[in-house]
Amino acid sequence: MLSRTLFLKTNFISSTLNDKGGILQTLSALQNLMNNYATEVTFETKPFKLHKLESGPSTTVTVTKKDAMKYIKHLLLIRRLETAAGNLYKEKVIRGFCHLYSGQVPLGAGVAFAAKYLGSDGVCFSLYGDGASNQGQVFEAFNISKLWDIPCVFVCENNGYGMGTSAERSSASTNYYSRGDYIPGIWVDGMDVLAVREAAEFAIKHCAEKGPIILEMVTYRYSGHSMSDPGTSYRTRDEIQVVRQTRDPITSFKERLTGSELLTNEEIKEIETDVKKVIDEAIKQAKSDKEIGLDELTADICYNFLEKNIRNVLPWNHLTHKRVGKTLNEN
Known part of the structure; x- marks a missing residue:
């Protein structure tokens, strides 16, 4: 579709050169062509909530076409890979226990301490869920990190349910970004890839200059907490469907890209096809390889x-x- 449009516009430009005033028409046509195919677009994110910070990440985000293609590819790869891993576990191809995500808060703080001890400019992202946020080890890691100004970004992925208990039932305070008390924190819409990017860049710079920071990424999981959890005993199927339809990070990002004409539907479909090929080939190899x-x-x-x-x-x-x-x- 894109190449055909360019072909038609080229023909139009060539024909106008032979007409009276063709040069002006040609310049106008070239300007329209440049306007129709954006190479950089600016978006607005949902406002961030701040704790012990005078300013936070920018809510105005500029994205290039190159970055947009990279982000949508990574989003699609991650989702297809996790879906494939879950299916392979159900088929008993993956043995043992298949947890699609896990995190260690003290370990992350330790890695960040090592970076500071060795004098590097490294920053460590230590991820945990809203369910783990009430554990003592998390607050111990907060304490030592602030005490020594360790460059650690603590990321609480708040999906609302932990292992199966809603945040409201398990936490006296659900403002996880302020749970560090003496550590600055930011509430982030974790379903917006651009908001996450801005918050991450802000956090890295903050850590390098002032020590630890907490990012609460408000997100949602469609499946159960683990393979043994159907994910529907503590919430309704309707609730899951509403989130899929209104907050899905991939769907909303696609709509932003196509609506701004930064990417076309054909370009996104091509990326989806490439991603499917990569994961399908990986599954085929994994099944055929020997133990x-x-x-x-x-x-x-x-x-x-x-x-x-x-x-x-x-x-x-x-x-x-x-x-x-x-x-x-x-x-």
Whole structure:
């Protein structure tokens, strides 16, 4: 559709050159062509709520066409991958327990402390849910992080239900962005990818200069908390459907992109086709590959492994560390 439109406009421009006043018409046609196909668009996000901050992330967000294509591709990849993982678990192809997300708050604070101790400019994002927000370890991590001004971004993914109990029933205060008390916090619409981007960039800069910060990402999960949770015993199917229809991050982002003419429907469909191909090929390979060896149980634990041996079930039967995949900084 895009190439055909350009072809027609080119023909129009060529023909006008032969007419009287053709140059002016040509310039006008070129201007219209530039206006019709945006390469950068500015959007407004929902206002942020602030705790112990005089200013927060900008609610005016500028997105380039290149970034828009990258964001929508990542959103589609993540959703299709998680859907595929859930289906493979139900088919008993993935054994054991399949949790589509997990987080460790003290571990994140520890990684952030290491960055500060080593003198790097690293910042660590430590993610947890609204259900975990009431655990003592979270407040202990808050305390030590503020005490030492550790560059840690604590991200509370508030999906409203934890493992199956609504936030209102489990938390005396549901303002999770202010639960750090002495730590600044920001309430963010977690279903808006652009709001999340702005908040993340703001948090990184804040950490580098002033220490820890809390981001409460208000989001929603369509499925159960785990594979054993049908997800409908503590909420209605109608509620889930309403969120899908009105707040879905992918659908709303698509509408923004096409409505602003930053991307066309055809371009988005092409990205969706590519994403489907990538995940389908990965599933096919995963099903056809042989089982990995036991030696890979201890593979890629960390980038620079300092210990000679790794403790096994039997103390005299040590395991060794090995490298299999590339690290992020090698790609």
